[in-house]
Amino acid sequence: MTINVINASKHPLPAYQTPLAAGLDLQANIATPVVLRPLERQLIGTGLFIELPEGYEAQIRPRSGLAYKFGVTVLNSPGTIDADYRGEIKVLLINNSNTDFTVQDGERIAQMVVARHEQISWSPTDQLSETSRGQGGYGSTGR
Template structure:
């Protein structure tokens, strides 16, 4: 699938890191490094603008290495970029560690996955079909 992109960053377009990768790594596009203190959150620009086809979204997700090693994650994970959005792609990052973390210009801060989606229409009803699980919620299918 081809996706129109405007790249106003100082960096090359995102690339898949391996032939079977689902996500493209997004890079911070910064004038100066940003330091996130413990529990601090910040929007980080990428300099990228997309035009997604109807029926697709871009999901912004954490990078596993940053999350594991430094506690840096995407706060509204996954963040959704709708097909009709034309603004800059920004990443809402939060530092969940106790230590400050500095984001440098060009650092890979998140990954973007393009996903197909459907829109629904509601069908009002007085009942739902029965299932083995029924109304069992959190933890209902795990160990007791």
């Protein structure tokens, strides 16, 4: 699939880092470094504007290395970009560590996965079908 993109950043377009990768790494496109203090969150621009086809979404997800090494993650994970959105892709980062983290221009800050989705319609009813799980929720199938 090919997606229309405006690259208003000074960086190359996102790329898959390995042949079987699902996510494209997004880079920060910022004029000056951004310091995230402990528990602070900020929107970081990427300079990318995309046009997704109908029936697709782009999911913005954390990069595992930033989360593991520095405690920095995507707050609303996964963030969803709808097919009718035409604004800049921005990443809502949060610093969950106890030390400052500095986001540098060009740094890979998140990954984007493009996926198909369905839209539903509701069918109101008074009863749902029975299953072996039933209403068992959190922890009902084990630890």
